[in-house]
Amino acid sequence: MKKLIAAASLCVASFSVQAAIVVPEYDVNAGKQIAETVCAACHGVDGVSVVPAQPNLGGQNVKYLYKQLVNFKAGYRKNGIMQSQVANLSQQDLANVAGYYASQAPWGVGFGNPATNQEATKLFLGGDKSRGIIGCAGCHGPDAAGNTWAAFPRLGGQHSQYIATQLKLFRAAGREDDIDSDDQKRANDAAKEGEKGMMQTVASKLSDRDIRILADYVSAVH
Template structure:
C-alpha cells in the first residue's frame, strides 16, 4: 500500500507541471461519421480493434484520446499512419472523434499468462524499489481503469501487443537511444520541454521480460 501511495504521489506531481487538458465541446454524432470513414479500419467503428497491434479506443477517457490526436497532428507523437489520418482533420474534428469513442461501450478483457501473473502484479501494483521501478497502479489504478481527470489512460484489457510496443517506445525515449529513429520513440508524456515524463522514466528501467509479462498482465485485468 505504501508503494502504491508513493507512486500515486509521483504521478500527481508529474501531472501538476503539465498544462491542464481541456477538450472542446464535442459532437459525438459528428465524430461517429469521421470514425466510420477514417478510423474504423484499424480501431473498429465501436472502438474495439481486431488487430492486436492497434489499440482499443471504446470507453477510453476523452481527455487522453483528444491529447493523443492533437499530439499526432502536431507531430509530437510520431506514427506515420496516424499522422496522415489526422492531417486533414480540424481541432474540432479531433474533439468530436475523441468524444465519440469515449462514449462507446468499454472494450472487454484480453488474455493473460497465469504463469507470470503473480510476478507481473507485484511490478504493476508496487514496482521494484531495488531497480527504481515505479508501480503502474499509482497512475493507472489497481484495475487498470486509468484516471479521467489526469488524462491517464485506461489500460485494463488493452491488447498486450500494443501495450508492449508503447512501453518499448517510451523506453527508447527514456534511455535516449540515439540508434532509434524518432518514430521508434515516444516522448509525448514529457512534463516540461527537455525533461523526461513519467512514462519515459518508468519504462527506461524495464527489461524486455518486464515489458512482456506486464503487457500480458495488463491485458487480463479489469
C-alpha cells in the same frame, strides 16, 4: 499501500507541470461520421480493434484520446499512419472523434499468462524498489482503469502487443537510445520536447521480460 501512495504522488507531480487538458465541447454524432470513414479500419467503428498492434479506443478516457490526437497532429507523438490520418482534421474534429470513442462501451478483456501472473501483479501494483521502479497502479489504478481527471489511460483489457510496443517506445526515449527514426520513440508524456516524462522514466528501467509480463497482465485485468 505506501508504495501506491508514493507512486500516485509522483504521478500527480508529473502531471502538474503540464497544462491542463481541456477538451472542447464535442459532437458525438459528428465524431462517429469521422470514425466510420477515417478510423474504423484500424480501431473499429465501436472502438474495438481486431488488430493486436492497434489499440482499442472504445470507452477510453476522453482527455487522453483528445491529447493523443492533438499530439499526433502537432507531430509531438510520432507515427506516420496516424499523422497522415489526422492531418486534414480540425481541432474540433479531433474533439468530436475523441468524444465519440469515449462514449462507446469499453472493450473486452484479453488473456493473461498464469505462469507470470504473480510476478506481474507484484510489479504492476508495487513496482520494484531495488531497481527504482514504481508500480503502474499509482497512475493507472489497481484495476488498470486509468485516471480520467489526469488523462492517464485505461489499460485493462488492452491488446498486450500494443501495450508492449508502447512501453518499448517510451523506454527508447527514456534511455535516449541511438535510433535514427523518431517514430521508434515515444516522448509525449513530457510537458514539452526535450524533457522526460513519467512514462519515459519508468519504462527506461524495464527489461524486455518486465514489459512482456506487464503487457500480458494488463491485457487480462478487468
